[in-house]
Amino acid sequence: MNYPDPRINQKVCFMAGTGHSGSTLLGLLLGNHSSSFFCGEGNKSQYIGKENAPARKRFCKFCGADCPIWGELFLNPEQDLYEQLTQRIWRTQHQEKTLMIDSTSGAHWIRKQWNYLKLTTAQPYLVFLQRDGRAVVNSYRRKYPERDLTKIIQDWLENIHKAQALFDEFTGPKIIVHYEELATNTDEVLKRLCEFLNIAYEPEMINYGNREYHVLGGNNGTQYLVAQNKANAQDKFLGRMSSMNRQYYQGHKPEIVLDVRWQTELSEEQKTLFADLAGEINQSFEWNTAVN
Secondary structure, three states, X not given: OOOOOOOOOOEEEEEEOOOOOOHHHHHHHHOOOXXXXXXXXXXXXHHOOOOOOOHHXXXXXXXXXXXXXXXXXXXXXXXXXXXXHHHHHHHHHOOOOOEEEEOOOOHHHHHHHHHHHOOOOOEEEEEEEEOOHXXXXXXXXXXXXXXXHHHHHHHHHHHHHHHHHHHHHOOOOEEEEEHHHHHHOHHHHHHHHHHHHOOOOOHHHHOHHHOOOOOEOOOHHHHHXXXXXXXXXXXXXXXXXXXXXXHHHOOOOOOXXXXXXXXXXXXXXXXXXXXXXXXXHHOOOOHHHHOO
């Protein structure tokens, strides 16, 4: 592979874990740093140029086809995604972004990109973002009410095992972050992450709703908070929102609120089923454990 010399992109931060664990929120926060760019879920780049794919997968969720970063981007298979994005940002925005944030949680994607980056001078970082499994399962249940709850729990277990295996295997800088601590002690967690990434902490990072983002994929609800805070952005927003979710997110501005809806939305029978299938594995993910 031929890479430009010198390389602009110097660091890539990956987020292992499962979907609905807060990776979009963390990506927006870290992407609010002056040296970084939050690309969303980098694995969605595989849909670029595929006209049969849904628009929400192949276009920027905020800009659509007219995105100055993702729009008309033709990916070179001989160069990693992160340097191509960084060069695009330099050409179109005249900004030098040395840190790329990718919220793709899938272990396969992260491992593949990690292997690519070994051929470059860029330093990969890994955040294992953990959240109480009951909250994750409830979020999937809410989004996919037609799915069997047992299967949702089993999928969570499988993905957690894959994320843990990747975390154990990863040889670069790595750290564990709990969603619940991020949501309740945001400043301190961001300071710790900035130290981990070797960048200066910027207090403005917490105000993620004031920033312009260009992302592929990601959590619709969290992104909707950003979109509804900007003029005309709601009309362009490509995320699918159920009436229940829209009502929930319209209830507050883009501020960080701990989401523990699982406590009231899961029935006692459903909580018991989760405990039987995943209670032991979930012990280190439980909210009361995460904040200790």
